[in-house]
Amino acid sequence: MNGVKKRKLATGGGGTSRSASAKRTKTSSAPNKSKKRAKRSIGIDSLSWSKAVLPDMFDDAEGFFGLEEVEGVEVVRGDGNTIEFRTADDEANGANEANDAEANDAESDEFEGFDDELSTSVEPGVAQSPEAPKAKAKAKAAKDDPIPTPKEPKKEPKKKQNKKQTPKEDSKLETNVFAALDTVDESQDDIDLSEWVKLDVSAGILSSLAKLKFSTPTAIQAATIPHILAGHDVIGKASTGSGKTLAFGIPIVEKWLELAGEDSTDSTDNAETRTKTPLALILSPTRELAHQLTEHIKNLCNGLENSPFICSITGGLSVQKQQRQLAKADIVIGTPGRLWEVLSSSAETMNSFKGIGYLVVDEADRLLTEGHFKEAQEILSALDRVEVDEGEEDADLSPRQTLVFSATFHKGLQQKLAGKGKFNLMSQDDSMEYLLKKLNFREEEPKFIDVNPVSQMAEGLKEGLVECGAMEKDLYLYALLLLYPNVRTLVFTNSISTARRISPMLQNLNLTSYPLHSQMAQKARLRSIERFTSTSAGQSSVLIATDVAARGLDIPNVDLVVHYHVPRDAASYVHRSGRTARAAKTGLSILLSAPEEVIPTRRLIAKVHSRRKTSRKNFFVQTLDIDRKLVGRLKPRVTLAKKIADTGLAKEKGGKEDEWMRNAAEELGVDYDSEELEQAGSWGGRGGGRKRMQQEARAMTKGEMGALRAELRDLLSRRVNTGVSEKYIANGLVDIDELLKGANGDFLGRVNGLDISGL
């Protein structure tokens, strides 16, 4: 505004503003081009000024009468502070201009058009030529889409049309044209979406799917979307990484688009004034999965002209911010604990949820059992308490659709769901069955759709087992990571303390690794995933996680999953292993199993594959016969790396325990260092060995730690003889291709049947 007023004052209040700065200059955006052309100097009044049309907001701008603009002029400061205006001598330089245009392809007029905002490049009140937004849309698409699209020949600028339009109409036009253009974007031209069309999804969603390059629906999407669109309750089962999120995400967004289309009033104005009832509530068992689901559905909506407001409600982040977001949310994705905290704190918010159109329970078998049972149940009962108004005709029908998804379901439950007859679960003892009953499906028999009845494992997954002593798992893990270098590896442990311990140990061995467990602050959890995910392709990166990462996480290009501890149950095995071989890719899952664990582990895996026909026993999991002698040579490195990591942790922990000990001593009324306190305290862990080690670690000086580090550095810089001349492991990293070449696949032992070099 200051600039505008200045110009008005400069012209004495009556005249038309003419200044270089007042011009809606395209000159300034093309300095290079103008430099290349011969210019001629011209007086300011001889320039071909044209009147600029101002937006309505200037109607009442006191004393400001108008603005004129000019194109193709260069402003040059001459000697003695004089200013000259130069224009291109078109006749003299016509040929040059053509050459310039070719030479400066990247700076073509098309690009200049894109650079200008609508408000400056298109005069308000004048309809745009269809080419203008098209050029913009193409440039935008080129920006959004890293795959370059062939350039079109330069188009002549079209004459402006006279038809008057308000700026609002203009922007509507812009978005409409963009939406229409988006569907015909060149890069999407060759995508055949006919399989999606069969599912009756809208043009907007088709366009988004094309942008995501999802040309065909996955099996679970094809099987469930029509039922969900038709209003049925659905229980969907499909293997990990098979696209279950969009199986429910697409119909929900479709519904939102349909409702938004019916709503004749401007939806943005509306959102300010009414208390919103979300269209959908999606329950997720973990925070990371909730955030991922949010991103996934947002990505689907990115290409839409008008999109729902999607928010995630999870622990570890600000409650106040989440409450504000909830008030305007269309799709809410959350973990039961935080959701219940937020919902139960406000009757108004709770009531607003009674009208939700969809309740989605993702990873249902986990969500409705372990840990989350109580809050999930509270949420479900609260929704049911308020959902049916008295006197309604269909008082026994839930107004919402319930959608339940997972890769694994309790076997008994599956039989009940798949079986004919009334959907009536009688056993109150089984929490899963009980809660499914509590879900209050709107239909007596929800559609149970199992697209992978034979195997729960992803098609492209190979499974292996390494037998090693319980105390040798660190060593074998290191060996495996050397065997599969330069890939993303996810290592699962059964305990937080193991995850905390292994991550620094691997770092000491020069391997990039991050921990992930529920005792970490939420920001640190997300940071670990982000760093792990953002490692560039071809570089090694390891995430050491508890089962908090087992479900649903869709981290691209995880090539290897290692089960450091044998999973507690078959479902865990399926979900952990399912972090690799996603979306029709391949991957490898390897169990580190102590000899005494091998039989129960094989039994557990046989359960997962129970319906697959095979003549060979244990066909699905192959034992990797790793050369123990060679692994033994890695032991000094691992022992040192472990000692350094454990010492660091014990020192960290020591500080906290000291504090605890002093408090306990005060409470017991005994001396801090007394025997009684040691007997009373549990800080020493199991057995005196661990306690002694902790004390030793805490007593270690900085100098001693430094010496250990130096020793490890030395070890890591030395070659480990693989038994093949001139082949070695150095620096903690290894060129596996090189090794395999010379060793005929015998590096660390032959791995029969598994394509280890294929990763």
Ligand SMILES: Nc1ncnc2c1ncn2[C@@H]1O[C@H](COP(=O)(O)OP(=O)(O)OP(=O)(O)O)[C@@H](O)[C@H]1O
């Ligand atoms: N139709 C499709 N075509 C290609 N890729 C798809 C399609 N639908 C989803 N995907 C991609 O497949 C991957 C896995 O999808 P998603 O996370 O929904 O799997 P999931 O079945 O929910 O897995 P999990 O059981 O582990 O939770 C994602 O990266 C997603 O973008």
